[in-house]
Every structure is written in structure tokens, then in C-alpha cells.
Amino acid sequence: MSGQGLFVSFEGIDGSGKSTQARLLSDALKRAGHDVILTREPGGSPGAEEIRKLVLEGDPDRWSAETELLLFTAARRDHLERTIRPALAAGQVVICDRFADSTRMYQGLRSGDLRGLVDALHDLMIGQEPDLTLLIDMDPDAGLARALGRGGNEERFESFGGDLQRRMRQGFLDLATAAPDRIQIIDGMRDVDAVAREVWSVMAEALG
Known part of the structure; x- marks a missing residue:
């Protein structure tokens, strides 16, 4: 685990349903007596939320992949x-x-191959991975249709279309193959409750 807590x-x-599953897991853990913080990226702190508005809204070509x-x-x-880090330190x-x-997928795959640069910046400025990653896997066309159907102002990346979605899905699966101890694949093509039950099972094992 990272520090005293679990990341x-x-x-x-x-459109994979990961945000819904993150919320459901947070609620379930709180009911079980755990001290939980639910956050998101980009965002999760006042400064990061300001940057979120810059990168998720506006014209699809507003920023280059490098600037993003x-x-x-x-x-x-x-x-x-x-x-x-403060939350993990608090247990x-x-x-x-x-x-x-x-970021490895969206910016690393969107314009040529920037994965090397993504990983170099991560090592230099972040230097931390989650203890557990739950990858909600879904058919790219179904996910894109769901994402575009949500509406709202944060559709910039969805507008890049199905080809990017397909490449990202394969990229996520490749990441899971490369980091099997950290990344657990969850079939997201089932109903919400079935996915949530599997998420809970994986989480319960991680908590010991």
C-alpha cells in the first residue's frame, strides 16, 4: 500500500461506466466503516479543477497532444x-x-506515439502508481454511444471518434497485461449491479 492508506x-x-462504479464502491466502503475519499482526474484539487476546464471543453484541436x-x-x-498524498498519509x-x-492512453496514443514522453514526465513529476487499478472494459462503439448520449460540456475527447476509442481500449488491455499485479480487468458489458459485485470482490481481496 502507499503510505498508510490504499490508493x-x-x-x-x-462511457465504460467507471465513474458510476467508482461512486458505488466509495459508498459501499463507507457503509462498511472505511474512511474513503472519492476524487477524479483531471481535477481533484482546486488548481487541478481549473485545468480540467481548459482540457475537457472547447474545440477538439484546441491543444496539441504535447500541450495536453x-x-x-x-x-x-x-x-x-x-x-x-495527504489522504493516504491519514490512512x-x-x-x-x-x-x-x-494519460498514457489519451495523450500517449492520440498523436503519434508519445508514450515515452508520457512515462518520462510521470517518472520525473509524479512517481506514484495506484496500489490497485480497476479497468472497466467495454466495447468501444457501445462506450462511445453512451458517452455522447450524456450531453454536457465535457465532450472534447469523445469527439475524436471511434478509432481513438478502439485504440485506447486495446492500449488499456495491453497495460493490464504488462502490470497484472496492479490492474484487474472487469467486464463492463454487464448490468451495473453485476459489475459492482465483481468490483467489490476484487476490492475486498485487496483490503485483506
Whole structure:
């Protein structure tokens, strides 16, 4: 575990249901008596939430992938300093809706191959991985349709279309193969309750 607490992230393509599952797990852990903080990326601290507005709204071509990478890294560093590390030091369970794996996929795959730069910046400025990552896996077309159906102002990445979704899904699965001790794949094509039961089973094992 990281420090005294437990750091858990949820990952997946747009529309996979990871945000719903993160919230359900947070609620279930609180009912079980755990001290839990539910947070998100980009965001999770006042400064990072300001950056969130910059990167998730507006024209799809507003930023280059390289500029996005710098913005996301700045947001993550602030989030880590002000929210995640203090909570872990206090013994809390931190549940984060997206973390560095999303940057490895979105910015690392969007424009050529920036994965090397993503990982180098992560090692230099972040230097921390979750103790457990729950990857909610879903068919890319189904996920994109769900994501676009939500509406709202934060649709910039969804607008890049199905090809990016498909490449990201495969990229997430490749990450899970490379880090099997950290990343657990959850089938997100089932109903919400069935997914939540499996998430709880994996979490209960992580808590010992």
C-alpha cells in the first residue's frame, strides 16, 4: 500500500461506466466503516479543477497532444500534493476516477506515439502508481454511444471518434497485461449491479 492508506484508480474508455462504479464502491466502503475519499482526474484539487476546464471543453484541436500532456501532468501533480498524498498519509482509502493510465492512453496514443514522453514526465513529476487499478472494459462503439448520449460540456475527447476509442481500449488491455499485479480487468458489458459485485470482490481481496 502507499503510505498508510490504499490508493485505488478506475480506468476505461469513455462511457465504460467507471465513474458510476467508482461512486458505488466509495459508498459501499463507507457503509462498511472505511474512511474513503472519492476524487477524479483531471481535477481533484482546486488548481487541478481549473485545468480540467481548459482540457475537457472547447474545440477538439484546441491543444496539441504535447500541450495536453503538460497540462495533465501539472493537474496531476497538484492533485497528488493537495489531495491524494495527504489522504493516504491519514490512512484513508483514495478512489480516483482516472489517473496516469488515462494519460498514457489519451495523450500517449492520440498523436503519434508519445508514450515515452508520457512515462518520462510521470517518472520525473509524479512517481506514484495506484496500489490497485480497476479497468472497466467495454466495447468501444457501445462506450462511445453512451458517452455522447450524456450531453454536457465535457465532450472534447469523445469527439475524436471511434478509432481513438478502439485504440485506447486495446492500449488499456495491453497495460493490464504488462502490470497484472496492479490492474484487474472487469467486464463492463454487464448490468451495473453485476459489475459492482465483481468490483467489490476484487476490492475486498485487496483490503485483506
